[in-house]
Amino acid sequence: MADVMAPERGVGALTAAGADDAPGREPPYDLIELLFFAYRDFVRDVDEALAAYGFGRAHHRVLHFVDRNPGLTVTDLLDILKITKQSLGRVLRELVDQGFIVQREGASDRRQRRLYVTTRGDELALELARLQSARIGRAIELAGPEAGDAARRFLYAMVDRDERGKVEKLTALGRPRGGGA
Amino acid sequence: MADVMAPERGVGALTAAGADDAPGREPPYDLIELLFFAYRDFVRDVDEALAAYGFGRAHHRVLHFVDRNPGLTVTDLLDILKITKQSLGRVLRELVDQGFIVQREGASDRRQRRLYVTTRGDELALELARLQSARIGRAIELAGPEAGDAARRFLYAMVDRDERGKVEKLTALGRPRGGGA
DNA sequence: TGGATAAGTCAATATGGCTGACGTAATGGC
DNA sequence: GCCATTACGTCAGCCATATTGACTTATCCA
Numbered sequence: 001m002a003d004v005m006a007p008e009r010g011v012g013a014l015t016a017a018g019a020d021d022a023p024g025r026e027p028p029y030d031l032i033e034l035l036f037f038a039y040r041d042f043v044r045d046v047d048e049a050l051a052a053y054g055f056g057r058a059h060h061r062v063l064h065f066v067d068r069n070p071g072l073t074v075t076d077l078l079d080i081l082k083i084t085k086q087s088l089g090r091v092l093r094e095l096v097d098q099g100f101i102v103q104r105e106g107a108s109d110r111r112q113r114r115l116y117v118t119t120r121g122d123e124l125a126l127e128l129a130r131l132q133s134a135r136i137g138r139a140i141e142l143a144g145p146e147a148g149d150a151a152r153r154f155l156y157a158m159v160d161r162d163e164r165g166k167v168e169k170l171t172a173l174g175r176p177r178g179g180g181a
Numbered sequence: 182m183a184d185v186m187a188p189e190r191g192v193g194a195l196t197a198a199g200a201d202d203a204p205g206r207e208p209p210y211d212l213i214e215l216l217f218f219a220y221r222d223f224v225r226d227v228d229e230a231l232a233a234y235g236f237g238r239a240h241h242r243v244l245h246f247v248d249r250n251p252g253l254t255v256t257d258l259l260d261i262l263k264i265t266k267q268s269l270g271r272v273l274r275e276l277v278d279q280g281f282i283v284q285r286e287g288a289s290d291r292r293q294r295r296l297y298v299t300t301r302g303d304e305l306a307l308e309l310a311r312l313q314s315a316r317i318g319r320a321i322e323l324a325g326p327e328a329g330d331a332a333r334r335f336l337y338a339m340v341d342r343d344e345r346g347k348v349e350k351l352t353a354l355g356r357p358r359g360g361g362a
Numbered sequence: 363t364g365g366a367t368a369a370g371t372c373a374a375t376a377t378g379g380c381t382g383a384c385g386t387a388a389t390g391g392c
Numbered sequence: 393g394c395c396a397t398t399a400c401g402t403c404a405g406c407c408a409t410a411t412t413g414a415c416t417t418a419t420c421c422a
Contacts, residue, residue: 038410051404056407056408056409057408057409058408058409083409083410083411084410084412086410086411086412086413087409087410087411090408091408091409108421109419110418110419110420111417111419111420112419162393172393
């Protein structure tokens with residue numbers, strides 16, 4: 001690639017390390033950029049695989065969380081994804097229409113449509129998870145297992161404070177080992 | 182309308198779909214999900230701030246990389262963002278039209294339009310970087326500085342193998358100081 | 363019984379991507 | 393000097409994902 005010039009600016013703006021959000025402190029550009037690049041490549045894997053099914057990234061997110069949390073309600077899903085009901089609508093409908101997800105009336109609250117993956121849905125979810133798994137496995141191999149653990153703590157701390165409780169309950173973090181069934 | 186409830190099909194497969202077994206072990210669902218949640222919140226901050234300027238996430242990415250790498254060419258940018266020329270086109274035009282970025286003819290290759298931020302562009306880039314910086318600062322405070330360092334190594338290792346060289350040259354990693362090491 | 367909640371839907375719109383096709387100017391190898 | 397290639401820009405159309413706002417239906421619950 002073409003050689004990129006070094007920045008001419010910002011270098012003078014630093015202060016000593018130690019304070020976090022002091023006004024003149026240089027932002028952690030390395031982490032900011034690595035988050036972008038890591039995420040960019042992390043999702044590209046899956047996007048390609050999804051294309052074969054005529055699905056997009058949004059379908060994956062829904063499928064994933066339903067797969068991992070059987071019986072999730074639509075409201076739960078909206079809160080996880082932080083999107084609107086209307087946005088979810090199309091994606092969910094397509095997943096249901098094509099037999100990847102089923103909806104069942106809530107046992108105690110019949111207004112709810114609890115969501116479950118079908119066998120097919122579980123298979124697809126697993127296929128996609130394995131792609132992501134492979135990349136993560138390679139990364140941990142390269143960066144060391146402690147880096148994986150630390151990344152877990154760092155990423156968790158990157159989540160909005162008032163979302164952390166939900167995240168913990170919802171994710172594998174909240175599950176001791178093995179998880180499902 | 183609400184008669185979309187699916188029949189019994191697939192319900193038998195709800196719980197114990199053959200997950201944890203076949204080829205290898207259980208995917209690292211914790212990291213998979215934390216990447217999603219962390220990124221979700223990481224970009225939400227900035228998205229809100231950008232709305233005030235009538236810009237979107239795409240504008241931010243362009244502004245950021247030009248700010249950090251003055252003299253970047255359009256081709257460089259396309260390779261960083263992994264989008265098409267046409268997609269970049271509109272976003273870049275808006276940033277130029279509104280005085281956040283300027284284009285200058287390349288000195289040695291006059292076909293190039295080298296990109297630079299204006300003072301205004303630099304200010305906006307910095308404002309946005311500080312938002313991200315604040316979140317990262319809080320995260321490191323919570324997870325510990327070693328977690329930040331490890332996260333840096335982990336995220337770097339998450340990048341496509343054949344992209345890592347470029348990423349290193351391009352980002353703060355390739356520059357002395359900062360997260361250097 | 364009536365207000366609140368869960369879900370679904372219609373319609374319009376924005377944004378950020380994509381492919382394909384073309385055009386122009388400059389470079390660089392021969 | 394010629395010509396293929398490169399760098400950039402742009403027109404046109406399309407798709408996926410998201411938004412706001414308004415409305416309906418069914419159900420729950422105080």
